[in-house]
Amino acid sequence: MRRSSMAALAALLLGAAASAPAVRAEGGCVGCHRTRDPALVAAWSRSAHGGSPPRAPCAACHGPDHAGAAARARRSATCLECHGGDGVAVRTHRLSKHGVIERLEGLGWDWARPLARGAYRAPGCAYCHAHAGGHDPGAVRDPDRARAVCLDCHGPRYVTRILEAGAAQLAVGRLKLAEAEAALARARGAGLPAAALAAAARHLEAMRADLRALRLGVAHHSPDDQWWHGQAALDGALLRLKGAIERGRRQRAAPGAEGTR
Template identity: 45%
Template sequence: MRRILLLMLLMLLSPAIHGSGKQPPKTVIGTDKECIQCHPKQFKEWQASAHAKKQPVAGCLACHGGLHSETASRSRRDRVCVACHGGKEGAVVHSYASSKHGVLMRLEENGYDWTKPLAMANYRAPGCAYCHLHQRNHDVSAGVRADAMNRERPVPDGMRAVCRDCHAPRYTARLFDNGDALLEIGRKKSREAEALVQAAPELGREDQAAVQQQLQKMHQHLQNVRLGAGHQSPDYQWWHGQPALDGDLLRIRGMIDEYRRKHPVQPR
């Protein structure tokens, strides 16, 4: 009888001993659904993000991996992001790698404590996750995001707040103002090129295709300027950005002028 009472007492005390009575997290996770049960807040944030809405979908395991003890530290390292964002030679990754932050990251990343939160300047050089998943917000569209600098409007304060973790407000404001000015110079070149193309409807099919191809290159070079401003990469602000835009504009103008020389308008 005493043994039965003792067993009953242990059963009653079991939830108190083990916390809420929930099962401890698995060592290995096999599917994203297993993560959602314990992380509903992060899942809701993720649902609003580009990771959830674009194809291929970047789910929990894609970034965190399946080993529960390393899910946080693994997802905070840049190597997780590289494969899905154009590889090491792609403009997105290379523009960061060629920046001061990127160089510091390569030199020091093996000495960082990757278990620390993505906030409070815990890392001397911010990586992809620090800026784009700031303070563990799983909506990569909430803070620093690529399309924020695509629109001709003020940069959201959420982006500025990330930089203010490490930099003084006045310095941060100056950098963003410089970036806006740099982008506006690039946009003017792009608008001029588009106006030239619209004013040349007489171009033949092959010539029109060649001009449109050059215009597409110009859009990519304008994107390089955005990446250069956002990642603070001089190479992408200039060598892969503004001079490339100058060349695109000159080529488009030259192609249209050449066509008009070869096909002069006959007087009526």
């Protein structure tokens, strides 16, 4: 007990010591850049990185040193400091051809170049999520913006086809989730045993995770995530969800098999 409260106190002190200069630096960056690049600061502050207090202050990506600040923020390794681990967002890009090329060649790239006009052989995180210096990483989810980024390297018709195929694939995945939600809602309405409903609800949660893998697989171009972690996984979870509901229905219709759950 005493040891843990000491640790908490130490963490608090360390945190205060570390955050004080960061906050000052923050005021310094924003104070100057608000007049120099008002659109950039505005985009950042309304993005997922912004907010009050900001979730990712300038120095989180750019580092504390003004020299080389832009190049530092362009490297995917910088993004991975927060978005790392073996998360789906990272895996989908790592497995894509974009990610493969970046991993094989990125160490030798000149990261001082701006993130535009195909200046990099393949996009890392920032090329798309901070394209042409944009400071709202979520902006590229808008298909028109995505299209503009892809066109740096790919032909217009190819980009159209890829984006529409991704949207169509995602729509199919959403149909699977909708089917699961409707089935579970009906099962709840029918008053099936709580254990069956709880099992079905767990499969529905799994489907939400599968749909995310599908979405990120589409966005980052990982076929493995589109199919095995996405569509095929959704198929499995959907039929398991139905199986859980069906079992509840059967147990209610013919009780007596409870001993085997």
